Amino acid sequence: MNSDTTKGNWKQIKGEFKEKYGRITNDESTEAEGSFDKLVGEIQEKYGETREAIEKEVKVGKTTFTIYLKLKKHQELT
Structure with missing residues (x-):
């Protein structure tokens, strides 16, 4: 059990x-x-990633999803 797993718990x-x-x-x-x-914490415990790495991935995913929604809305308007 590494320290990131313990921190996740x-x-x-x-x-x-x-x-x-x-x-x-x-x-x-x-x-x-x-x-x-x-x-x-659940992600840290399961995969042993640092909080910073997880937050970065979440922010990238959020940005990607936001862009997707904007494009979809734009397509619906045209």
């Missing part, structure tokens, strides 16, 4: 706590952060 626990705290306090931002932290 810990991030899952912290993320779940943060998510539940956000739900209890009705703070959607904190709840969303907790969900994201939990997801990153």
Whole structure:
């Protein structure tokens, strides 16, 4: 078990706590952060990647998806 896997397990626990705290306090931002932290932790635990590498991949995926949606909307308008 490498250190990124261990960190991933810990991030899952912290993320779940943060998510539940956000739900209890009705703070959607904190709840969303907790969900994201939990997801990153699961990926870290499974694949042993660093948080930075995972966040970079998520941002690239988000950008790609945003561009796809804009192109699709443009095609529907023309």
